[in-house]
Amino acid sequence: MMKRVLVLMGGRSAEREVSLVSGAEVAKGLRARGYDTATLDFRNDMAALMAALEPRPDVVFNALHGRYGEDGCVQGVLDLMGVPYTHSGLLASAVAMDKTMAKRLFADAGIRCPEGVVVDRATALAGDVVARPYVIKPNNEGSSVGVRIVRAGDNAKPFDEATWPYGEQVLIEPYVPGRELTVGVMGDRALAVTELQPQAGFYDYEAKYTAGKTTHVIPAPIPDDVYQESLRLALLAHRTLGCRGVSRADFRYDDTAEGGGGTGRLYLLEVNTQPGMTPLSLVPEQAAHLGISFTDLVAWMVENARCDD
Known part of the structure; x- marks a missing residue:
């Protein structure tokens, strides 16, 4: 008999709408493969979650994004109940969501990241903490939620x-000029390198999730040594955090006149432990590039689901 799968989606984070689309696509793909699939729009209602877990599903497909779904909270509940789930476990999820803590681990592993500082909101608004241009972002959000670039000559406050x-x-963080790259990881394999070319501005939330706002170029048109190093670093970051299942690493590649290009100009921005599964999402696109269909991808994730040891 095929496994019974509960897809968690929606949630209460800033990425709720993206998660709803991801969850719907996942459920459709799993049903196409014959899995007995149910969905739950989980809004941190533990009674609703407990009810959805009876009778006990074989696997929970965690399609939540952002706080409470991607940061170890739900993972801990499922670990306690002994229900296998997709993506990374409690510790890897929590550390990856805390960008500052993740950077410390990446530095120990020899992975270059933009140097950054964490300050309170008042300090961030009082004046330039680092030289312009620089990037302001929440310490524990994904999907470029809340990200702002402060450039020379900007007069408006970066946020209210x-x-x-x-x-x-x-x-x-200091702003790294150059090109936006991303690499999906599936188990012990880095999939491909995609260059993201926003039509305007930078690769923000709108550019990520609005059709036509960003061109995805796969494989990325970069030197082969940079391509191979991107694959290596994405897999190393995945392993450094202790991720499992699918993840995605985002990079900046500085090939400007000042940067000069080369593998020494690759900067890891962050690792996303629960990449999107929407029609515009990057990991399914990279998998398809390698001949792995969406239904094969989500089925693989279900078959490789587990709890923390």
Whole structure:
């Protein structure tokens, strides 16, 4: 008999709408493969989750994005209940979501990241903490939620302190010029390198999830040594955090006149432990590039689901 799968989706984070689309696509793909599939729009209602887990599914497909679904909270509950789930476990999920902590591990593994500082909101608004241009972002959000670039000559405040909904901590990093690259990892294999070319501005939330806003170029048109190093670093970052299943590593590649290109100009921005599964998402696109269909991808994730040891 095919496994019974519960797809968790939606949630209450800033990435709720993306998660709903991911979950719907996953459920459709799993049903096409014959899995007995149910869905739950999980809004941190533990009673609803407990009810959905009875009778006990064989696997939970975690299609939640952002806080409470991607940061180890749900993973811990499922570990306690002994229900196998897709993607990374509690510790890897929590560390990856905390960008500052993840950077410390990446540095120990020899992976270059933009140097950054974490300050409170008032300090971030009081003046330039690092030289312009620089990037302001929440310390524990994904999908470029809340990311701002502060450039020379900008006069407006990067955000409104009164309405900043992402917590007290603000991460500030030097802006790395150049090209946006991303690499999906599936188990012990780095899939491919995609270059992301936004039609305007930078690869922000709107550019990620609005059709026609960004061109995906796969394989990325970069030197072969940079391509291979991107694959190597993505897999190394996946292993450094202790990820399992599918993840995605995002990079900046500085090939400007000042940067000069070369593998020494690759910077890891972050690892996403639960990449999107929408029609515009990058990991399914890379898998398809290698001949792995969407239904094969989500079936592989279900068959490789487990709890933390």
